[in-house]
Amino acid sequence: MKDTVTLAYINMYGxxxxxxxxxxxxxxxxxxxxxxxxxxxxxxxxxxxxxxxxAMILRFEGGACTARIGEGPCDIKLGxxxxxxxxxxxxxxxxxxxxxxxxxxxxxxxxxxxLTAILETYLRAGAEALADRAFFEASxxxxxxxxxxxxxxxxxxxxxxxxxxxxxPDGTVLLSIAGGPQAALCIADHCFSFxxxxxxxxxxxxxxxxxxLARQLFDGKVSALGCVGQGxxxxxxxxxxxxxINRILDRVAVYLA
Numbered sequence: 001m002k003d004t005v006t007l008a009y010i011n012m013y014g015x016x017x018x019x020x021x022x023x024x025x026x027x028x029x030x031x032x033x034x035x036x037x038x039x040x041x042x043x044x045x046x047x048x049x050x051x052x053x054x055a056m057i058l059r060f061e062g063g064a065c066t067a068r069i070g071e072g073p074c075d076i077k078l079g080x081x082x083x084x085x086x087x088x089x090x091x092x093x094x095x096x097x098x099x100x101x102x103x104x105x106x107x108x109x110x111x112x113x114x115l116t117a118i119l120e121t122y123l124r125a126g127a128e129a130l131a132d133r134a135f136f137e138a139s140x141x142x143x144x145x146x147x148x149x150x151x152x153x154x155x156x157x158x159x160x161x162x163x164x165x166x167x168x169p170d171g172t173v174l175l176s177i178a179g180g181p182q183a184a185l186c187i188a189d190h191c192f193s194f195x196x197x198x199x200x201x202x203x204x205x206x207x208x209x210x211x212x213l214a215r216q217l218f219d220g221k222v223s224a225l226g227c228v229g230q231g232x233x234x235x236x237x238x239x240x241x242x243x244x245i246n247r248i249l250d251r252v253a254v255y256l257a
Contacts, residue, residue, distance in 0.1 A: 002255055005053065006157040008083040010255050011090040012054040013069065013194070014149040015119075019058060021145050022119050023065040025138035029118050032111045033060040039104050046101075046112065047074030050086045076101030076108055090116075130215075140215045141181045147218065147252050148175055148183040148194055154251045155185075155192040164247045165190050171203035171238065173245055177214045178207055185245065204237035206245065220253065 023029045035041045043061035048054075055071045077100035080086040088094025098108065121129070122139045123146070130136045154161035155168075168187055176182040184195040184202065208214040209232045216222040224246065227233045235242045 003158055004083045004087065006153060006161075007255060008050055008086050009054050009153040009157050010150050011087055012048060012050070012056050013067075013153060014146050014256075015090055016048065016056060016058060017067045017149055018119060018123075018142055018146045019065045019115055020067050021142045022115065022122060023060075023063065025142065026118055026122070029065075029115055030063040032115055032118075033065060034063045037107075037111055039107055044076070044104065044107060045074040046076045046078065046108070047071060048078050048080075048086070050080045050083060053080075053083055053086070074100070076104050136215070137180075137211055140177075140211050140218070143218050144175075144177060144181050144214060145183060145196075146256070147249070148185065150252050150256060151245070151248050152185060152192040152194045154255065155187075155248050158251055158255075161248050161251050162190075164244050165192060168241055168244045169238075171241060172199055172201075173241055174198065174202045174205045174207075176205065176207040177211055178209050180211055180214075202237070204239070204241045204245075205235065206242055207234045209233070224249075 019029075023033055031037060038044050038060060043059060045057050045059040047057045049071055055069070057068045057070070057072055057074050059066045059068070076098050078089075078096045078098050080089070080096065085094055085096070089096055098105070101108070119142075122135075122142050125135070125139045130139065155165040156162060165187070168190065170188050172187070173185045174182060175185065182198050184198055186193045186195055208217065213222070213227065213232050217224060217227065224233060228235065
């Protein structure tokens, strides 16, 4: 079962946060947020705020996107009175009316909507698209960061995930694809946060042996337990932390399916 509150945090920090990575890899996405495509050729920011819930600002500048957790000054402001209404934005069943930025609605209704559609093609890629090596690596990297971000939200808000998190001591777990992307899950007072910045020291490491293996795992084509047994997933450090992290990662598929 999906929890509405948890899903909202995943949609905010996971799905919308993935636009950062999309704009790094997709030429079409870069073009949609290039200076020529932005109103007046100036940087543009969109603020998303859910009542008593998550908030984030997406800033588009020079063909890139940056996501910052929390509220602040923005050019377009979208407020949502409930978790359900925000989730409706992501699943396409709700169209919010901005409280600020009416003169920039064209970007919101065209460019931003197109960005989310492009993201879908990377997250739900078929075999034909994945046959292209560059697309395969981009898609897998975007998924890796999305899964890492999602794990943090499940640990914080999902009932099963937060129970598991309550058994994890403070520290940092490094998630990695050999020769590819890395992310850190940082735990403080049983609260999780995602970080691209890799600390000099950490308490545990989970590393997938290759992009191909990571993709098979993400697509549910191989068993994580079996891969550990075959040495295709390396786990080092505090194995108790990693065992509980695995339990949280098992919940990811429930929300991203």
